Amino acid sequence: xxxxxxxxxxxxxxxxxxxxxxxxxxxxxxxxxxxxxxxxxxxxxxxxxxxxxxxxxxxxxxxxxxxxxxxxxxxxxxxxxxxxxxxxxxxxxxxxxxxxxxxxxxxxxxxxxxxxxxxxxxxxxxxxxxxxxxxxxxxxxxxxxxxxxxxxxxxxxxxxxxxxxxxxxxxx
Amino acid sequence: xxxxxxxxxxxxxxxxxxxxxxxxxxxxxxxxxxxxxxxxxxxxxxxxxxxxxxxxxxxxxxxxxxxxxxxxxxxxxxxxxxxxxxxxxxxxxxxxxxxxxxxxxxxxxxxxxxxxxxxxxxxxxxxxxxxxxxxxxxxxxxxxxxxxxxxxxxxxxxxxxxxxxxxxxxxxxxxxxxxxxxxxxxxxxxxxxxxxxxxxxxxxxxxxxxxxxxxxxxxxxxxxxxxxxxxxxxxxxxxxxxxxxxxxxxxxxxxxxxxxxxxxxxxxxxxxxxxxxxxxxxxx
Numbered sequence: 001x002x003x004x005x006x007x008x009x010x011x012x013x014x015x016x017x018x019x020x021x022x023x024x025x026x027x028x029x030x031x032x033x034x035x036x037x038x039x040x041x042x043x044x045x046x047x048x049x050x051x052x053x054x055x056x057x058x059x060x061x062x063x064x065x066x067x068x069x070x071x072x073x074x075x076x077x078x079x080x081x082x083x084x085x086x087x088x089x090x091x092x093x094x095x096x097x098x099x100x101x102x103x104x105x106x107x108x109x110x111x112x113x114x115x116x117x118x119x120x121x122x123x124x125x126x127x128x129x130x131x132x133x134x135x136x137x138x139x140x141x142x143x144x145x146x147x148x149x150x151x152x153x154x155x156x157x158x159x160x161x162x163x164x165x166x167x168x169x170x171x172x
Numbered sequence: 173x174x175x176x177x178x179x180x181x182x183x184x185x186x187x188x189x190x191x192x193x194x195x196x197x198x199x200x201x202x203x204x205x206x207x208x209x210x211x212x213x214x215x216x217x218x219x220x221x222x223x224x225x226x227x228x229x230x231x232x233x234x235x236x237x238x239x240x241x242x243x244x245x246x247x248x249x250x251x252x253x254x255x256x257x258x259x260x261x262x263x264x265x266x267x268x269x270x271x272x273x274x275x276x277x278x279x280x281x282x283x284x285x286x287x288x289x290x291x292x293x294x295x296x297x298x299x300x301x302x303x304x305x306x307x308x309x310x311x312x313x314x315x316x317x318x319x320x321x322x323x324x325x326x327x328x329x330x331x332x333x334x335x336x337x338x339x340x341x342x343x344x345x346x347x348x349x350x351x352x353x354x355x356x357x358x359x360x361x362x363x364x365x366x367x368x369x370x371x372x373x374x375x376x377x378x379x380x381x382x383x384x385x386x387x388x389x390x391x392x393x394x395x396x397x398x399x400x401x402x403x404x405x406x407x408x409x410x411x412x413x414x415x416x417x418x419x420x421x422x423x424x425x426x427x428x429x430x431x432x433x434x435x436x437x438x439x440x441x442x443x444x445x446x447x448x449x450x451x452x453x454x455x456x
Contacts, residue, residue: 051185056188068219073199080192081189140367
């Protein structure tokens with residue numbers, strides 16, 4: 001990784017965090033669909049970053065979000081899970097395993113379909129853990145499921161759209 | 173031995189994962205059990221400051237609603253003033269509250285810095301803290317009705333349990349003409365069921381009390397943190413509970429939590445005395 005990649009990664013990282021905390025924190029559609037697009041920070045980290053770093057970074061991201069949402073531990077636990085699973089899910093989605101290191105985790109590097117599938121799967125894992133931990137019980141099962149499904153759709157859509165918009169920033 | 177170490181090395185990421193998950197769970201449990209891990213929530217000074225700056229951007233948009241609610245409150249206050257003046261000129265009843273007891277409540281105005289309504293446990297952050305004399309356990313009411321109770325304080329900010337919290341309950345009373353004529357009270361426990369931020373559940377009122385739709389629900393005399401007769405909401409739907417003994421009442425909340433901007437923190441100056449007296453009985 002050269003300095004340019006690092007600075008771009010850090011920039012994207014900050015952009016997603018600031019957007020989540022200042023704008024998307026207030027976006028809740030019909031009390032059910034939440035937008036947690038900040039997880040793109042973790043999902044779009046370059047593939048060369050070792051899991052030894054990805055997991056602590058995920059924890060930190062979750063913790064920062066938790067501080068602003070007053071939900072100590074809820075986002076952190078969900079983020080650590082996707083940070084850990086990322087290493088195992090990315091190779092499954094890539095076509096030719098020999099050339100893994102060349103692939104960039106982006107819409108250009110993976111192809112639209114694969115990229116959307118990657119974001120969708122990770123968002124689903126994250127939101128399922130998040131909403132069940134947040135509810136704290138299985139008592140509101142149906143409500144929680146509705147929240148998960150609608151939020152996964154909103155989050156996936158906004159991550160993909162934002163990624164397309166910021167593609168210039170990432171790859172120029 | 174070296175093979176064992178090699179195995180540990182190979183699954184080191186798993187250990188890392190477990191470690192951070194344990195920290196998360198620890199945070200989660202801490203936050204649920206104690207009054208504030210104050211570095212990791214929005215009463216942290218810097219976090220609250222940045223949220224406040226964020227809030228100030230949207231404040232102008234809300235001004236119209238704030239004005240409306242202030243005007244409404246003025247009208248309600250005026251009405252009350254007239255009521256009290258009337259009551260003074262026609263003294264009736266044998267009970268007269270002693271002036272210290274009647275003036276035991278003190279109010280402070282606070283501004284809402286952060287607020288959620290869609291979670292299972294909702295909290296509100298306000299811009300008054302321990303330096304302003306706020307203590308955990310004080311009640312919080314808004315212009316339209318009750319809001320919650322202080323959970324924890326930092327020097328300049330406090331976190332409030334909103335009544336939209338799965339573990340918050342408030343002793344409430346239904347008021348109407350018929351109940352007053354019969355001289356009976358309809359006391360119940362109000363609790364949020366976690367689904368709709370505009371409605372509240374009221375239980376343990378026995379089903380033979382004459383309650384109708386649209387009756388006011390207020391806090392009862394048995395409250396030590398809220399002044400009695402503080403508005404909670406209006407009865408929206410009455411059902412008979414599964415056990416057939418009590419009503420299951422849906423109350424439409426008076427406070428609109430999604431647009432809440434200013435709140436009053438209520439201090440009961442005699443709560444320490446009351447508590448110590450009550451505790452002295454349980455000790456014996």
